[in-house]
Amino acid sequence: MTSTRAAEPIAPGVRRVRVPMPPGTGLPFSNAYLIEDADGAVHVIDPGSPTAEAREALRAALGAAPVASMVLTHLHADHSGGAAALAHDTGASVLVHERERAALGLIAAGFPAPDLEAWGVPAERRPELLAAAAIPTEPAAELVDAVITGVLADGQLLDIPGRRLRVVGTPGHTDGHLCLHDEEAGLLLTGDHVLPTVNSGLGLGGPTATNPVADYLASLDRVAQLDRGDLRALPGHEDPFGGLRERCAELAAHQLRRAEEVAAHPAGTVWEAAGTLTWTGGWDGLAGFTLLSALRQTAQHREFVARRV
Numbered sequence: 001m002t003s004t005r006a007a008e009p010i011a012p013g014v015r016r017v018r019v020p021m022p023p024g025t026g027l028p029f030s031n032a033y034l035i036e037d038a039d040g041a042v043h044v045i046d047p048g049s050p051t052a053e054a055r056e057a058l059r060a061a062l063g064a065a066p067v068a069s070m071v072l073t074h075l076h077a078d079h080s081g082g083a084a085a086l087a088h089d090t091g092a093s094v095l096v097h098e099r100e101r102a103a104l105g106l107i108a109a110g111f112p113a114p115d116l117e118a119w120g121v122p123a124e125r126r127p128e129l130l131a132a133a134a135i136p137t138e139p140a141a142e143l144v145d146a147v148i149t150g151v152l153a154d155g156q157l158l159d160i161p162g163r164r165l166r167v168v169g170t171p172g173h174t175d176g177h178l179c180l181h182d183e184e185a186g187l188l189l190t191g192d193h194v195l196p197t198v199n200s201g202l203g204l205g206g207p208t209a210t211n212p213v214a215d216y217l218a219s220l221d222r223v224a225q226l227d228r229g230d231l232r233a234l235p236g237h238e239d240p241f242g243g244l245r246e247r248c249a250e251l252a253a254h255q256l257r258r259a260e261e262v263a264a265h266p267a268g269t270v271w272e273a274a275g276t277l278t279w280t281g282g283w284d285g286l287a288g289f290t291l292l293s294a295l296r297q298t299a300q301h302r303e304f305v306a307r308r309v
């Protein structure tokens with residue numbers, strides 16, 4: 001078994017650190033990528049979870065190297081939670097996409113309570129969903145807000161001497177999710193936008209004016225077009241992989257299949273429609289936050305289908 005503390009070389013000047021996730025989160029680690037610049041400083045993409053164990057793994061991998069900046073692909077705690085501590089220790093700048101920064105207030109405030117009655121949720125299941133909705137999903141949000149030093153726009157090149165890493169806005173998983181494209185090295189850091197086997201949830205960055213499913217499909221298209229056959233994807237979880245274009249097609253097909261399944265039950269409530277769909281672990285196994293998330297995904301697909309016609 002590979003140690004979580006080793007920084008593994010991925011490409012010249014690029015190393016990957018497996019940063020442990022808290023138990024019970026479903027995934028064993030998130031990936032922090034360390035980019036070395038021409039001046040010997042390091043730039044960290046996604047420092048990982050806000051736990052002592054995660055912090056220690058990252059610090060061990062960084063060693064004594066000066067940290068110049070951090071870029072957060074999105075503001076979920078397993079990617080951005082370690083930013084405050086590392087910024088405090090190193091004075092590094094912390095950058096997010098401008099749309100992610102704009103959504104921070106909403107994330108910090110938690111999602112507005114969903115209209116469970118309109119979704120057709122039986123009365124006896126409402127308390128657990130309201131409780132799940134009330135838990136701030138991103139306890140790090142206020143901390144992150146305090147340490148963010150700047151925002152990034154689509155197409156912008158990061159200020160990393162000797163390296164050309166370009167921002168690719170990829171809304172869907174969250175509204176301001178970003179990927180980073182290194183055209184010269186043939187690398188795309190994909191965050192949670194494209195993972196090799198996991199289907200990322202959508203619309204998990206607070207309420208948006210646009211439909212997360214439609215946004216996500218457009219974002220998949222956007223990164224698929226960057227792959228001329230030899231682009232290597234460096235994801236936020238699991239391992240680096242090739243065949244990005246094919247993986248994007250698979251993920252798009254999954255979302256469209258879901259949309260068709262939802263479209264097949266146009267008359268019933270969100271609750272009824274969700275109950276007819278296939279869920280990992282089964283519909284009956286869903287409770288609390290996972291149930292809330294399943295209902296949100298179903299509602300988003302419904303809205304996507306409704307907008308399409």
Ligand SMILES: [Zn+2]
Nearest residue numbers: 074076173192
């Ligand atoms: Zn995420």
